[in-house]
Amino acid sequence: MALPKEKVSKARGRSRRANWKLNAPTLVECKQCHQLKLAHRVCKHCGYYDGKQIIDMEKEKKEA
Numbered sequence: 001m002a003l004p005k006e007k008v009s010k011a012r013g014r015s016r017r018a019n020w021k022l023n024a025p026t027l028v029e030c031k032q033c034h035q036l037k038l039a040h041r042v043c044k045h046c047g048y049y050d051g052k053q054i055i056d057m058e059k060e061k062k063e064a
């Protein structure tokens with residue numbers, strides 16, 4: 001396994017990590033129910049994706 005040649009100083013490690021940022025998830029409006037949903041995913045409010053019903057939400061509620 002590769003080993004680091006030298007210890008990374010606190011400042012160096014910290015300054016590298018200073019650029020780690022969180023980014024907000026991409027939210028788009030659902031065409032079916034007009035609520036915000038995650039892009040490229042089935043809507044969790046109505047179970048639709050690409051204009052088609054993928055998940056039967058009535059059944060999902062009963063099972064949950």
Ligand SMILES: [Zn+2]
Pocket residue numbers: 030031032033034035037043044045046047048
């Ligand atoms: Zn929806």
